[in-house]
Amino acid sequence: xxxxxxxxxxxxxxxxxxxxxxxxxxxxxxxxxxxxxxxxxxxxxxxxxxxxxxxxxxxxxxxxxxxxxxxxxxxxxxxxxxxxxxxxxxxxxxxxxxxxxxxxxxxxxxxxxxxxxxxxxxxxxxxxxxxxxxxxxxxxxxxxxxxxxxxxxxxxxxxxxxxxxxxxxxxxxxxxxxxxxxxxxxxxxxxxxxxxxxxxxxxxxxxxxxxxxxxxxxxxxxxxxxxxxxxxxxxxxxxxxxxxxxxxxxxxxxxxxxxxxxxxxxxxxxxxxxxxxxxxxxxxxxxxxxxxxxxxxxxxxxxxxxxxxxxxxx
Amino acid sequence: xxxxxxxxxxxxxxxxxxxxxxxxxxxxxxxxxxxxxxxxxxxxxxxxxxxxxxxxxxxxxxxxxxxxxxxxxxxxxxxxxxxxxxxxxxxxxxxxxxxxxxxxxxxxxxxxxxxxxxxxxxxxxxxxxxxxxxxxxxxxxxxxxxxxxxxxxxxxxxxxxxxxxxxxxxxxxxxxxxxxxxxxxxxxxxxxxxxxxxxxxxxxxxxxxxxxxxxxxxxxxxxxxxxxxxxxxxx
Numbered sequence: 001x002x003x004x005x006x007x008x009x010x011x012x013x014x015x016x017x018x019x020x021x022x023x024x025x026x027x028x029x030x031x032x033x034x035x036x037x038x039x040x041x042x043x044x045x046x047x048x049x050x051x052x053x054x055x056x057x058x059x060x061x062x063x064x065x066x067x068x069x070x071x072x073x074x075x076x077x078x079x080x081x082x083x084x085x086x087x088x089x090x091x092x093x094x095x096x097x098x099x100x101x102x103x104x105x106x107x108x109x110x111x112x113x114x115x116x117x118x119x120x121x122x123x124x125x126x127x128x129x130x131x132x133x134x135x136x137x138x139x140x141x142x143x144x145x146x147x148x149x150x151x152x153x154x155x156x157x158x159x160x161x162x163x164x165x166x167x168x169x170x171x172x173x174x175x176x177x178x179x180x181x182x183x184x185x186x187x188x189x190x191x192x193x194x195x196x197x198x199x200x201x202x203x204x205x206x207x208x209x210x211x212x213x214x215x216x217x218x219x220x221x222x223x224x225x226x227x228x229x230x231x232x233x234x235x236x237x238x239x240x241x242x243x244x245x246x247x248x249x250x251x252x253x254x255x256x257x258x259x260x261x262x263x264x265x266x267x268x269x270x271x272x273x274x275x276x277x278x279x280x281x282x283x284x285x286x287x288x289x290x291x292x293x294x295x296x297x298x299x300x301x302x303x304x305x306x307x308x309x310x311x312x313x314x
Numbered sequence: 315x316x317x318x319x320x321x322x323x324x325x326x327x328x329x330x331x332x333x334x335x336x337x338x339x340x341x342x343x344x345x346x347x348x349x350x351x352x353x354x355x356x357x358x359x360x361x362x363x364x365x366x367x368x369x370x371x372x373x374x375x376x377x378x379x380x381x382x383x384x385x386x387x388x389x390x391x392x393x394x395x396x397x398x399x400x401x402x403x404x405x406x407x408x409x410x411x412x413x414x415x416x417x418x419x420x421x422x423x424x425x426x427x428x429x430x431x432x433x434x435x436x437x438x439x440x441x442x443x444x445x446x447x448x449x450x451x452x453x454x455x456x457x458x459x460x461x462x463x464x465x466x467x468x469x470x471x472x473x474x475x476x477x478x479x480x481x482x483x484x485x486x487x488x489x490x491x492x493x494x495x496x497x498x499x500x501x502x503x504x505x506x507x508x509x510x511x512x513x514x515x516x517x518x519x520x521x522x523x524x525x526x527x528x529x530x531x532x533x534x535x536x537x538x539x540x541x542x543x544x545x546x547x548x549x
Binding site: 182185186188189192193195196197198199200201202203204 | 391411415
C-alpha cells in the first residue's frame with residue numbers, strides 16, 4: 001500500500017467510523033461526541049498555526065469568540081438566518097485574525113505569546129464592555145426557532161451530530177490538503193528555520209500571516225458552530241481558558257499531526273468526564289495523567305504513534 | 315558592467331566597526347573569492363549584500379538597481395542565492411524536499427521534481443533524495459546546502475565557507491563543480507581553504523579589519539606583501 005493510500009484510508013476511516021458511531025452510541029455519548037467534534041475542529045485550527053507553522057498563540061479564544069459572536073449577534077440583533085450568520089462568524093474570524101496577525105507577527109517567541117494573550121484579553125473585556133448587546137458573562141440563548149438551517153433543525157441531536165461531523169470533516173480535510181500543498185510545506189519549513197526560508201526568497205511574514213488567518217478562520221467556524229449547535233453564546237468562550245484548551249488538546253494529541261487535535265480533544269474530554277465520576281478532585285487525576293503523558297509521550301499520543309510505528313502519517 | 319557593486323558599505327555593531335567603507339565590484343560571470351582572517355568582516359559584508367544585515371551606511375547595487383533597503387526575500391527573487399556558513403538545512407524534511415523548497419520559488423508543479431533531481435545529482439546526492447536531511451552526514455549536509463543554491467539557478471551564487479568540514483575528495487569534487495559553474499553564473503565565494511581559492515577564483519578580494527586590503531588575481535594576491543603580513547602569515 002502506498003503512503004497516499006494509507007493516508008486516505010486512515011483519515012477516511014476515522015470519518016466513516018464517526019459517521020457510523022451515531023447509530024450505536026447511547027444518547028449521552030452521542031451528545032458528547034458532537035461537542036468533541038466541534039471542539040476538535042477548533043483544535044485543528046489551532047494546530048495549523050502551532051503544530052505546522054510553529055507559532056504558539058495564547059489568544060485563540062479571540063478567534064473562537066469572533067466566530068461565535070459574529071454568528072450570535074447577527075442572529076440575535078439583526079434576525080439573520082443561520083446560513084448568513086455562520087458566514088458572518090467566518091468573516092469576523094478572518095478579519096480579527098488578519099488584524100491580530102499583522103500586529104502580533106512583528107514579534108516572535110515569548111513576545112508573540114504575550115501579545116496574542118493580551119489581545120485576547122482585550123477582546124474578552126470588549127465583550128463585557130458592550131454587555132448591552134452581548135449580555136456579557138451571562139450570555140444569551142439562541143432559540144430553537146432561530147437554529148433552523150435550510151429547514152434542518154440543529155437543536156435535534158441527530159442533526160446536530162451531522163452538522164458537527166460535517167464541520168470536523170471539512171476542517172480536517174482542509175488542513176490535510178493544505179499541509180500537502182507548497183504553501184503548507186513552506187509553513188513547515190518556516191517552523192524548522194524561519195531565517196533559512198527567508199533566504200530562499202520566501203516572504204515569511206506573508207506566509208505566517210496566511211497561517212494565522214487560516215487558523216483563525218477554522219477556529220471562528222468552530223466557535224460559530226458551537227454557538228449555533230448548542231444554542232448558547234457567552235463571554236466564557238472568549239476567556240483565557242478557551243485559549244489554553246486547544247493548546248492542551250493539541251499537545252496531548254500530537255502537535256503537527258492531522259489526527260492529533262481530535263485524539264487530544266477526545267482524550268481530555270473523557271479524562272475529565274470519567275475522573276469526575278470517581279472523585280470531586282477530578283482535576284488531580286487529570287493533572288497526574290497529563291504529567292505522565294508529558295513525561296512518556298512528549299510528542300503527544302498521535303505524535304508517539306507516528307514516531308514509533310507509522311512514519312508516513314501526515 | 316558590473317552585476318554587483320557596493321559603495322562605501324559600512325556596518326558597526328555598537329561602536330565596533332565590522333565593515334568599513336567597502337567599495338566592491340563584481341562583473342558578471344566571474345568567480346570571486348573573498349578571503350581574510352577570522353573577524354575580518356566577510357560574513358557581515360555578504361550579509362549586507364543579501365539582506366540579512368542592514369548596513370549602517372553605504373549602498374548595494376545589483377544589476378543596476380539600488381537594493382540597499384530591499385527585503386532579503388525580494389533580493390533572493392532578483393537572482394541572488396545564499397548558502398549558509400553554518401549548515402542550516404531543514405533537518406526534519408527529506409533531502410529532496412529541502413531542494414524542492416528552494417526550487418519552488420522559480421518553478422511550479424511538475425517542473426520541480428526534475429530540477430530537484432538534477433541539482434541533487436550534480437552534488438552526488440541523488441540516491442539520498444528521500445533521506446531526512448538531519449540523518450545525512452555533515453559533509454552531505456554541506457553539499458545539500460549547495461544543491462539548494464544551485465537549483466535556484468541564481469545569477470549570483472554566494473557560498474559562505476562551502477568546503478568547511480568536507481573531506482579531501484569532496485573538496486576536489488567541489489573545485490570541479492565551481493569550474494563547471496563558472497561559465498553559467500557569477501560566484502562569490504567566502505573561503506578559508508587556500509587551495510580552493512587559488513584553483514577556482516578568477517579574482518580575489520582580501521578583507522582585513524573590515525576594509526579591503528587588496529584585490530587581484532590569485533597570483534597577485536599570493537605575491538602581495540600586505541596580504542602575506544596580514545593573512546598568509548609569511549611576512
